Amino acid sequence: MSIGIYSGYCEVVNISVTLTMDLNPVKTLVLIIDAQNDFCPGGALAVNEGDAVITPLNLLSRAVVNKGGFAAATQDWHCAGHISFASSHSGKTSGDVIDTPLVKDQMLWPDHCVQGTKGADFHPDLDLNPVSMIIRKGFRRDLDSYSAFFENDRQTPTGLEGWIKSLKVETVIMGGIATDYCVFFSAMDCIKAGFKTIIASDAVRGVGYPESSIEIAISAMKDAGIEFRSSKELIDVFK
Numbered sequence: 345m346s347i348g349i350y351s352g353y354c355e356v357v358n359i360s361v362t363l364t365m366d367l368n369p370v371k372t373l374v375l376i377i378d379a380q381n382d383f384c385p386g387g388a389l390a391v392n393e394g395d396a397v398i399t400p401l402n403l404l405s406r407a408v409v410n411k412g413g414f415a416a417a418t419q420d421w422h423c424a425g426h427i428s429f430a431s432s433h434s435g436k437t438s439g440d441v442i443d444t445p446l447v448k449d450q451m452l453w454p455d456h457c458v459q460g461t462k463g464a465d466f467h468p469d470l471d472l473n474p475v476s477m478i479i480r481k482g483f484r485r486d487l488d489s490y491s492a493f494f495e496n497d498r499q500t501p502t503g504l505e506g507w508i509k510s511l512k513v514e515t516v517i518m519g520g521i522a523t524d525y526c527v528f529f530s531a532m533d534c535i536k537a538g539f540k541t542i543i544a545s546d547a548v549r550g551v552g553y554p555e556s557s558i559e560i561a562i563s564a565m566k567d568a569g570i571e572f573r574s575s576k577e578l579i580d581v582f583k
């Protein structure tokens with residue numbers, strides 16, 4: 345009798361795991377966030393092991409696109425003198441936080457991802473062949489953008505949401521840089537827009553400033569219903 349109850353419980357657990365990973369590739373998008381030179385070792389805003397996201401993202405986007413799904417990439421794309429650069433504000437240094445006319449609590453950064461520079465290019469090993477949409481953000485001088493969906497005034501759209509919805513995509517698998525900034529804001533906007541949102545857990549790396557920002561971002565994403573899966577686990581679904 346008790347064995348019967350126990351096996352019933354196991355079945356329920358198994359079913360819920362299967363359902364979570366039952367992804368329709370045709371309704372799935374891999375969204376690659378800011379896999380650019382300036383966020384990788386040697387770059388202007390280098391993130392520890394930033395380049396480690398490239399291989400799992402290449403494998404994921406290829407696997408999903410081969411099964412009829414989609415891949416898109418964001419590109420941080422600032423003009424020289426951008427408002428998010430500490431160098432644009434006298435007496436300020438990167439890591440300082442200021443209020444700007446459009447954004448309260450804007451963090452200041454070293455000059456990075458300046459349009460047309462090598463730092464703004466995608467990492468040379470990133471496979472752009474499966475990528476059918478590149479969305480550039482943060483190109484207005486007076487407005488920064490962390491999220492792939494809305495700029496830092498939280499109301500100016502990038503247009504990505506409409507593109508994704510027009511493709512009837514339901515699930516977005518996300519990875520890239522930085523876990524605690526552009527990935528975080530993108531993933532939070534993504535789930536808010538109604539997409540099932542999954543982070544490829546081994547395909548993200550974070551800035552880690554201020555202290556604990558990566559851990560805080562991950563727990564806030566989990567609280568919001570965003571799932572975390574290894575890229576291998578995700579790729580296996582599309583085999």
Ligand code: VGL
Nearest residue numbers: 378420453521522525526
């Ligand atoms: C990013 C800081 C400034 C990011 C972009 O890609 O996470 N972080 N610009």
Ligand code: ZN
Nearest residue numbers: 420428457482
């Ligand atoms: Zn930026």
